[in-house]
Amino acid sequence: MREEWKMQEEQTGQMAFAVRKSRLRRSLCYWGREVLVWVASCIAVSVFMGMLQLLGINTYVQGDGVTYLALFPMYLLIMGTLVLLIFGITMFQATFPVLVSVNVTRRGAVCGIVLSQGAASALILLLAGGIWMILPESAGDDAVRGLLPFFTGILFVGVTFGILFGVVMVRWGKLGVIIMMIAFGVLGGFAGAGFAMFGKDSLIHMQEFLIKNVAEKNFWPVAAAGVCVYAAAGVFAVFATAKTEVKV
Amino acid sequence: MSELAAKGIVKTYGTNEVLHQVDLALESGKIYGLIGRNGAGKTTLLSILTAQNPATQGSVTYNGETVWENPSVLSHLCFSRELNPMTGNNANPMKVKEYLKIAETFFPYWDKEMAKRLVGEFHLDVKKRISKLSKGMLSMVTIIVALASKAEFTFLDEPVAGLDVVARERFYELLVEELSETGRTFVVSTHIIEEAADVFEEVIMVDQGRILLKENTQELLERSYHVSGHEDEVERATAGLERHHEERLGRSRGVTVLLEKGQKLPEQYDVSIQKPSLQKIFVALCGEE
Numbered sequence: 001m002r003e004e005w006k007m008q009e010e011q012t013g014q015m016a017f018a019v020r021k022s023r024l025r026r027s028l029c030y031w032g033r034e035v036l037v038w039v040a041s042c043i044a045v046s047v048f049m050g051m052l053q054l055l056g057i058n059t060y061v062q063g064d065g066v067t068y069l070a071l072f073p074m075y076l077l078i079m080g081t082l083v084l085l086i087f088g089i090t091m092f093q094a095t096f097p098v099l100v101s102v103n104v105t106r107r108g109a110v111c112g113i114v115l116s117q118g119a120a121s122a123l124i125l126l127l128a129g130g131i132w133m134i135l136p137e138s139a140g141d142d143a144v145r146g147l148l149p150f151f152t153g154i155l156f157v158g159v160t161f162g163i164l165f166g167v168v169m170v171r172w173g174k175l176g177v178i179i180m181m182i183a184f185g186v187l188g189g190f191a192g193a194g195f196a197m198f199g200k201d202s203l204i205h206m207q208e209f210l211i212k213n214v215a216e217k218n219f220w221p222v223a224a225a226g227v228c229v230y231a232a233a234g235v236f237a238v239f240a241t242a243k244t245e246v247k248v
Numbered sequence: 249m250s251e252l253a254a255k256g257i258v259k260t261y262g263t264n265e266v267l268h269q270v271d272l273a274l275e276s277g278k279i280y281g282l283i284g285r286n287g288a289g290k291t292t293l294l295s296i297l298t299a300q301n302p303a304t305q306g307s308v309t310y311n312g313e314t315v316w317e318n319p320s321v322l323s324h325l326c327f328s329r330e331l332n333p334m335t336g337n338n339a340n341p342m343k344v345k346e347y348l349k350i351a352e353t354f355f356p357y358w359d360k361e362m363a364k365r366l367v368g369e370f371h372l373d374v375k376k377r378i379s380k381l382s383k384g385m386l387s388m389v390t391i392i393v394a395l396a397s398k399a400e401f402t403f404l405d406e407p408v409a410g411l412d413v414v415a416r417e418r419f420y421e422l423l424v425e426e427l428s429e430t431g432r433t434f435v436v437s438t439h440i441i442e443e444a445a446d447v448f449e450e451v452i453m454v455d456q457g458r459i460l461l462k463e464n465t466q467e468l469l470e471r472s473y474h475v476s477g478h479e480d481e482v483e484r485a486t487a488g489l490e491r492h493h494e495e496r497l498g499r500s501r502g503v504t505v506l507l508e509k510g511q512k513l514p515e516q517y518d519v520s521i522q523k524p525s526l527q528k529i530f531v532a533l534c535g536e537e
Contacts, residue, residue, distance in 0.1 A: 023319065023356055030353045094341060095350075101300060102354040103322040242317075245301040248331055 027108070031116045034091075038120040042083045043127075046075040070135055073128035077151040080124040081158030088117055088162020089180070092170050092237075097246040106241050113166075114234035117159045121230075125152055150219040153226030160226075160233040167237045170244055250276040250311055250324070252297065252401050252433075257306035259292055259457075266292050267457045270306070274435065276400060279427055281448030281465070282437040285534055288454045290437045291329070294403045297435075298327035310401075323356045326399035328390045330406065331378050339379035344372065344389060355397040363396035366422075370415070383410030391419055394434075395426055403435045408444075416440070420447050445526040455534045465526065468506075472529050476502035477519035485517040493532035504532035 050072055091113045099109040129148050165183070169176035257270040267289045274280060274297075284290045295301035297308055299316050308315040315321050331347070333340050348367075352358045367374060370388040381389070387410045394404045408416045423434055424447060435452075438444050445451075451468060453460040461468070475486055479501035486505050495502040504524055507513070513521060524532070 023323070023354075026353045030350075098342070098347065098350055099354065101327070102351050103298075103319070103325060104354050105317045105319055105322065107317060108319065243302045245295070247295075247300075248329065 027104075027112065031112050031119075035116045035120045035123065038084060038087050038116075039123045039127075041087075042076060042080040042120075042124055045083055046072065046079040049079055050075045069131060073131045076124060076128050076131075077155060080121070080128075081155050084117055084120055084124075084155070085158045085162035085165075087120075088113070088159060089166045089169065091117075092163070092166025096166075096170060096241070097248050100244075100246040101248040106244060107238055110237045110241055111234070114163060114230075114237060117163065118156075118230065118234075121155050121159055125155065146217065146219065149223040153219065153222035153224075156223075156226030156230040160230045163230075163233045163237050167240045171240050250400060250433075252308070252310050252315075252325075254293075254297055254308045255306055257293070257296055257308070258304045259289075259296060259301070260304045265457065267296070267303075270457070270459055272297075272452070272459060272462065274401065274433060276433045277427070277431040278433055278449045279423060279447055280433070280435040281441070281444055281451045282435055282454065283439075283441055283451060283530055284437075284454035288534075289457045290454050291405050293454065294327055294329075294405055294435065294437060298322075298325050298403055300327055324400040325403070326355065326394060326397040326401070327403045328394035328397070328405070328407070330383075330386045330390050330409065331381075333379040333381070333386070340377065342378050343374070344376055344378060344381070345374035347378065347389070348374065348392070351393050351397065355399065357398035359396045359398050362398075363392055366392045366395060369418075384412065384415070387411050388415070391422070395422060398430065399432070401433045401435070403437075405437050406439065407436060408438060408440055416443060420444065423447060441527040441530055442525055448526075451526065453530060453533060460533055468529065469523065469526065471507045472504065472524050473507070473513055474502060474504050474522045474524040474528065475513070475519050476500065476522070477517075481517045481519050485514055485519045489513075493535055504529065506533075 053071070053075070096109050096113065099112070100106055104112075125148065128151070132148070161183075165176070165180045168179055172179075252274045254270055254272040257267055257272075258265065259267040270289075270293060272293075282290050282294070292301065296303045297315070299308070299318075299322060302316070310321045310324060313321050315325070331340070348363060352360060352363070366388075370392070372385060372388050372392070376385075378386070378389075387407055390404060390407050394402050394407065408419055411419065420443070423436070426432060427434065436444065436448070445465060448465045450462065451465045452462045475482055476495075477485075477500065479496070479499050482501045482503060486503055489505045489507065489511065491503045491505055493504050505513070506529075
């Protein structure tokens, strides 16, 4: 009889282990898919924006694909920041309650969102850096050395905003929506003013300015600061959503 | 034999206490009916039992282990309720197939074949957005997730709201089939009491945030009587008994009585004695303002 009980306990333990292992594998598959969808969306939006810009810069595009290739990482990084910010908000607003309703813990859901946003950011940075590295001109090396750390910081700050806005909406509901609308109004105002002042070639001017004046400076502290605020936002998100009621 | 137990559950929203010291123990292998008036606290109770909602006080345990934020325990539970067509101020952008995919990913015992079969049986268009579904289709999604989750304790919040009578009958058949095949526990909250009464092994009545009774359905029906006749005769026949929901029409009177163990209705009085339905018992117990 004791042996039978022992066998039953072992079987139950093995089943529990199998369930845990299966849960981890399924979680990784799910979040991996989400990361790939986000990165693909960033690339698609960047290509589209790049094509629009290309059609407007007749004086620069004379069968020279290198120019477009040099610009593309900029589009990818800027659009990537915006796209991941929006995805972050959407994940918290729409997906977080669904995940908790299918028995993912709140901590698990938030960690999944935050870490996968980080993974998507890393992939975008790798892609942008990789493109700059394959550029034939020496500007490629300068861009990677100078701009990539700078944009790492910007990208992770953008992702942080997405996490914070998302958490505010989950935690404070309609008040969160109002806060977000005001914040976006202010940010949109700055961006609109920038484009109005510098015109359609603003992106090229910005890249030239950054390469000439910024690239030689050390922006690794900016990158580090961006990653730190992202990590802090992740921790805040875990604590802020720890006791959230979800209604799907 | 597993047990899901709630002890001392209190839930407040601001200054409004919606659940008052609720104690409840659910055993495996039964279909429980959870009935109560609108605003009684049924959905709040179900959401607390399944860790969708934190209790202000009290605890919920599964075989002694805390349910809250415990992935190994949560894998034995499923709370399926009608999806909200809106997320915040916007229409819910998710499609049915995306929702079912997430359910398939995170419910560890998900039966994909069963889900596919039920989608076909209910003629559900999985490519439709949740915001575009009718009330009946939303109920179908609730039922599919609940049944295909294969969770040991499955809670359904008004799963038949919006379903036509044929679909409701089919749902009850599926519930009983699933119980007999797997021994799962189902807790079903519903307002359509009479239809579901035959399916409920035990009934839990919630009234104003408290559990009014939790009892075997057959035993409750056996000890309940509706006594009617001349008011004086009814008064004498039901003296000393627990009387509920008194009805008066001129000098006629009718009351519902619940007999305790050992009590009997006297037979010498000129009154009409009938067996009330579960719905009538519910109205008698919870209908007083």
